[in-house]
Amino acid sequence: MGPFLSSVQVIGGPLPVVLWVLAGLALVALAVRPLPRGRRVRWALVVVSALVLGALVGLLVCWVVGDVLNVFDVALSPVSRGWVAAAFGGLAVAVASLVRSRPARRAGAVGAALLFVLVGAVGVNADFGQYPTLASIVGASSFPDLPRALLDAERTSTAAAGAGVAGEPAKGVVGAVTIPATVSHFAARQALVYLPPAALVPNPPALPVLVMLSGQPGSPENLFLAGHIDAELDAYARQHDGLAPIIVAPDQLSAPDVNPMCVDSAIGNSATYLTVDVPAWIRANLHVDDGPGGWGIGGFSQGGTCSIQLGAAHPDLFGAILDISGELEPKVGSPAHTTAVGFGGDSAAYEAAKPLAILSAHTPYAATTAVFGAGSLDTKYTPWIATVEGAAAAAGMHTTLLSSPGTAHDWYTVRSIFSQALPVLARAWGLAS
Known part of the structure; x- marks a missing residue:
């Protein structure tokens, strides 16, 4: 079925x-x-x-x-x-x-x-552009499990990431994986992993990795079924000798109607899952670059808010950020309700979790590349994105502000911004000159 x-x-x-x-x-x-x-x-x-x-x-x-x-x-x-x-x-x-x-x-x-x-x-x-197929409407999985043979961090090569690999397949592979919540005990759903052509050959080179987060409501599948980021990655790889970043799309929500706000709270330890459990699994299973210079985090809407929260708070882990139509602050309803359910009633903790506060607390950033974007018709989120981009630039990040012509707060914007942002991120990772 x-x-x-x-x-x-x-x-x-x-x-x-x-x-x-x-x-x-x-x-x-x-x-x-x-x-x-x-x-x-x-x-x-x-x-x-x-x-x-x-x-x-x-x-x-x-x-x-x-x-x-x-x-x-x-x-x-x-x-x-x-x-x-x-x-x-x-x-x-x-x-x-x-x-x-x-x-x-x-x-x-x-x-x-x-x-x-x-x-x-x-x-x-x-x-x-939220639900492209009947499967996405009913929540049925559209992707098979990623073959275990491709999950081996020891399939190493001495080739540099920018050198390309001869004989790689024409397209990348998307598959489902289970990332254990060993430390966080977060009730995450299955994640999706995209491996570019250069990662599918014997002894692949170490590649950059981008952790991508869906919006809310949503799931990791939205990034591929609605956002079509795998098609954009395949197109990039065709022009760069099969090279593209590895994408890991974990579940930061636990359920479509739940918003843990990418913090540790009574709703769930989403932040620890994304910054401890997910990176540990990546290092143990994928042949990726070592150090923040080859790592990034990005997302759309709620996932975009998460990306700037976690990317700004952990420059030692993520050297690149992609915030597509993110918000000024994490929230679940009103500020009072958000403070109560997500921060135990501690308004100071809530203020400290906002992207602008995180940027201010960690400035200056010496080597962080941050790309921000929104749809030109998105009258609500476009000013927010511009505000956060300005704060990131003032904090020392190397920022780029993009716009998706003729789109709003939708998955068409995701595809447009992702396509525009990919070359910027690739240069920061050393995949392209």
Whole structure:
């Protein structure tokens, strides 16, 4: 069942098109009723009024939920608002069709209503790029376990990382691994590892490693299924003799709806897992560069916030940082709630965990490369990213600020920023001149 679910595309492919066509036909079927001529005009006015009023209600819901209550902590784009408005418009027509109708037409109206909701959800999902397949929606794994033969830090070579390796495969490999939480006891889900072509040959060179973190809600798979970072890495490797960084994508959340904020707390010892358990596993199983000059940490949204928190707090471990659409501070709801659940009510500890405070406490940074980026349409996170980048530069980091044209707080931004950032990070690691 897993391979089938992974093969059904929810973004792109025939399924969304089929749903859109069916929704259009359903709307036409609801709009057409066998009525006397005098009542046809009245019914046409009802349909048009229902469409308009339903759409306005949908826009109002977007404003209340997205702007006033800020339920998602992300501004809804005009495209997403349009899909919600369209779904509500269709729902209003379906409700109007229930009045004074025969049972068969009422049943059809209920079915159409469900279809309109589904189409709206698919449209919003396409705008965010969150769930590309049915497997990603139901949480089914899309990646096999990484072969044990590839997990051997002793498969060493005397070749320099920048030298390339003859005869390497054309593409890298992504596989699932279990990273034990030996010290942290954090309830992490399986991680994903990307090995570039140069890491797949006998006696591979030591390569840089980038720890990448998903957003929240999310999982490590989002980085590959929605962010397509493996495709970007393969493209880079093709132009650089098979060389690219190794990617380790651990689970910093424990569950999609949990946000441990990359600190050690009652929610979970996420920070220790990411800075002790994960690095220990990497050194024991992968042939990677030694020292912070060949290590980096990055992520998107909540994962981006984690990357600047941990990267700034541990320059002895991570010499590079990639913050894509991160926040100004870790949070779970209001500041009061965040302080209570994540810091035991200690407001000073919460303040000290914010990226700007961490940067100030560890300045100056002598050899840290930090790349920041956000979507040009992301009006909320773009100013935050600029603020953190400015603070990082003032603290001595070698910073780069990027923008993803025409995207918002979504996985299209991740792919764009990651593609732009990869050459910058590679130069810092010595993979490219």
